[in-house]
Amino acid sequence: MNLDCENLQQLDLISAIINHTAEGLYATDATGKIVFINPAAERMLGWSRDELIGKCAHELIHYKRADGSPIAEEDCPLLEVMRSGKTLHNHEDAFARKDGSLFPVLCSSTPIVKEGRVAGAIIAFQDITERKRAEAKLFQLASIIESSDDAIISIDLDGTIVSWNSSAERLYGYAANEIVGQHITRLLPLDRKDEAAEFTLRIKRGEHIEHYETARLRKDGALVNVSLTVSPVKDEKGRIIGISKIARDITERKRVEEALANQRRWLEYLLNLAPIPILLVEPNSARVLFANRAADEMSGNNISRDGHADAHYLRYPCTDARGQRIPADELPGARVARGERLEGFQMDWHTPYGKRSLLIYADILPSMHGHPATAIIICQDITEIKRIEEELRTANRLKDEFLATLSHELRTPLTAILGWSRMLLTGALDEATTREALETIERNARAQSQLIEDLMDISRIITGKLRLDARPVDLASVIEATIASVRPAAEAKALRLQVVLDPLAGPVLGDPARLQQVLWNLLSNAIKFTPKGGSIQVRLERVDSHVEIAVSDTGQGIKPDFLPFVFDRFRQADATTARAHGGLGLGLAIVRHLVELHGGTVRVDSPGEGQGATFTVQLPIMIMHREASDKETRYAPSGPSSVVTPALDGLRVLVVEDEADARQLLAVALERHGAEVIAVSSAQEALAAIESATPDVIISDIGMPREDGYALIRKVRALPRERGGNIPAAALTAYAGSEDRKRALLAGFQAHIPKPVDPSELIAVVASLAGRTGTPSV
Incomplete structure (x- = not known):
């Protein structure tokens, strides 16, 4: 009896809890019909218990989303809970009221299991309408914050950033994921770090900070001007738990304020923009009221405000157009103080930094708007104009001298x-005199023809129409032919001609006639300017990947001040009518242009007047001998080769050469003997070519930019055998010494071919490396 009473008490307790809980509860049987509902559920759903008991819950309560x-x-x-027997926790859904309206709920459904079978379910739910409204308000507030043009951020009381809107990202440059969690001082310049602690202290005291203007640091390190509104963030109990900061970019406002301030100073600003020096001075006293930036720069920042307008001129002498020193009382400031008006007063100011030519204007500005009368002095620096005028005068003088010289040289x-x-026409000359007359006529006709040719060459040079007929040229033969043509003139002056030729100099690619013209001009000059009994030396030698031709003499030499102008057109060291030597002053200008057309350079060295001169021509060496076509012949004679070169049919050859012309020449030579050629310009491209199509032989230049041939072959040898690590390779290089050959072999090349290489030698080496002949010579 006591047990039953206790059970009844427990049931009453449970019933009281169920009936008085704010959470809605209802239970269903296995078919989904409602068998129980508590008062809270009745209130929320609008149905009475009697109206729901025995009814399908799905049809009345949960039939819409x-x-x-x-x-x-x-x-x-x-219903899935009853089918699966699994509990559903905290599921957000919508229930229908009796009037058909829907309201959001947070529900849980637990299956009722009896004897191992699901006999029904208990559904507990809460009306979360208010929560949803609060969430909507929060979302709306967050949207407003996010769409605000102002940067809105919040920090905790320790200064850690906890929220960051998109405008903050635009203003400061940091994305939210970069800055949230960082301390607020990250945004503060070094000189404003104390503001963070100051703001926190004021907020803790309950203050609000509005429109505080300061500067903040962007991600890119730039400063941005902002106006801050700082407010406390409180919890539901009114306790301060954080700080809200609204930052408005006031850069534009600051710019406008600065513009307004500049407008108040418009005169000074305008005058400082002027590229010419301007002074505003007080009449009568010539006291400086204002000097613009250009005036300061012109005077070396020596203009003193409130000082005399001529004070900076008096530091250094001033001269007039005639070169006479200007007295102090005639300087611009003194004249303006007397009320004079200056219109283009010219003077030269001799400063330690050089002469400055100035054109000065001055006048009195009348008093207006309460401002007293003011004198204005404007100085125009015409130093550059004067320099150009002098250059034009020099050019005109040179033109006149050239025309006079041309007239003389032609006449x-x-x-x-x-x-x-005329004397020959008289028939009165004897045989010896007649012969002398004919020789003189021929000699002068040739001289005039040479003058005309020089003029035509200069014309072609100026118009860009001078062209070369390029072919392989043996410079030793060119030098010997030129020496032969000038030897009579040298012997006539008892000059000793010495020729030093390097047999290993190698050929160049050029126009033999033009190269002979270069040498003829240099040798003719040497003969012309070397006195009787002197000596001239012509030296040909190979220097690295170039050949040098040096023509030295023991003649009158060149003055140091004329050396920079030696190769200028129409320039002569002695252009007077009493000069000792003829000529138009075109020869060396033609020499320089022809040499540069060949890809070379020319220079002159002379210790000074009376100490001789040396002209040095430097030309690039030819990469290899090119076989002559039917329409051309080698300028330097060479005998035919008796060696039959092998065919390279079926061989794939990788050519690595950074010079495009040399690369093409190598490719053509190899292709003409049946090879398939892959031509690339760098080590990087070569490695890529090996990866895509393994060649049978590699021919590589040594001197290349970024990575040279040594670096390339080391990388190739580092490759596995199946990927081309053992491809035979030859180094093709202008570095032809024994140490260079040794270095190439040690680096991994099997052969070393010095430039220039004969095509037959190249073909033989490739064939040998491919195993079609014997071992190549290295």
Whole structure:
């Protein structure tokens, strides 16, 4: 009896709890019909207990989703609990009231299991309408914050950033994931670090900070001007738990304020922008009221405000257009103080940094708007104009000198030609004199022809129409031919000609006629300017990947101040009518242009007047001998080769050469003997070519930019055998010494071919490396 009473008490307790809980509860049987509902559920649903008991819960309570769309029974998550026997926890859904309206709920469904079978379910739910409204408000507030043009951030009381809107990202440059969790001092410049602690202290005292103007640091290190509003963040009990900061970019406002301030100073600003020196001075006293930036720069920042306008001029002498020193009382400031108006007063100011030519204007600005009358002095620096005028005068003088020289040089041979021609026409000359006359006419005709050729060459040079007929040239043969042509003139002056030729100099690619013209001009000059009994030396030698031709003499030499102008057109060291030597001053200008057309350089060295001169021509050596076509012949004679070169049919050859012309020449030579050629310009491209199509032989230049041939072959030898690590390779290089050959072999090359290489030698080496002949010579 006591046990039953105790059980009844427990049931009463449970019933009281169920009936008085704020959470809605209802229970269903295995078919989904409601068998129990508590008062809270009745209130929330609007149904009475009697109206729901025995009714299908799905049909009355849970038949629509939150968006109003119907829920099929097989898709109902609450019915799924009875089918699966698994509890559903904290599921957000929508229930229907009696009037058909929907409201959001947070529900849980637990299956009722009896004897191992699901006999029904208990559904507990809460009306979360208010929570959803609060979430919506929070979302709306977050959207407002996110869409605000102002940067809105919040920090905790320790200064750690906890929220960051998109405007903050735009203003400061940090994305939220970069800055949230960082301390607020990350945004503060060094000189404003104390502001963080100051703001926190004021907020803790309950203060609000509004429109505090300061500067903050962007991610890129730039400063941005901001106006801050700082407020406390409180919890539901009113306790301060954080700080909210709204930052408005006031950069534009600051710019406008600065512009307004500049407008108040418009005159000073305008005058400082002027590229010419401007002074505003007080009439009568010539006291400086204002000097713009250009005036400061012109005077070396020596203009003193409130000082005399001429004070900076008085530091250094000033001269007039005639070169006479200007007295102090005639300087611009003194004249303006007397009320004079200056219109283009010219003077030269001799400073330690050079002469400055100035054109000065001055006048009195009348008083207006309460401002007293003010004198203005404007100085125009015409130093550059004067320099250009001087250059034009020099150019005109050179033109006049050239025309005078040209007239003289053309008339002189004409005089001899016409004079002797008339004497020949008389028939009164004997045989010896007749022969002398004819030789004189021929010699002067040739001289005039050479003058005309020089003029035509200069014309072609100026118009860019001078062209080369390039072919392999043996410079030793060119030098010997030129020496032969000038030897009579040298012997006539008892000059000793010494020729030193390097047999290993190698050929160059060039125009033999033009190269002979270069040497003829240099040798003719040497003969012309070397006195009787002197000596001239011509030296040909190979220097690294170039050949040098040096023409030295013991003649009159060149003055140091004329050396920079030696190769200028129409320039002569002595252009007077009393000069000792003829000529138009074009020869060396033609030499420089022809040498540069060949890809070379020319320079002159002279210890000074009376100490001789050396002209050095440097030309690039030819990469290899090119076989002559049917339409051309080698300028330097060479005998035919008796060696039959092997065929390279079926061989794939990788050519690595950074010079495009040399690369093409190598490729053509190899292809003409049947090879398949892959031509690349760098080590990187070579490695890529090996990866894509393994060659049978590699021919590589040594001197290349970024990675040279040594680096390439080391990388190739580091490759596995199956990927081309053992491809035979030859080094093709202008570095032809024994140490260079040894270094190439040690680096991993099997052969070393010095430039220039004969095509037959190249073919033989490739064939040998491919195993088609014997071992190549290294």
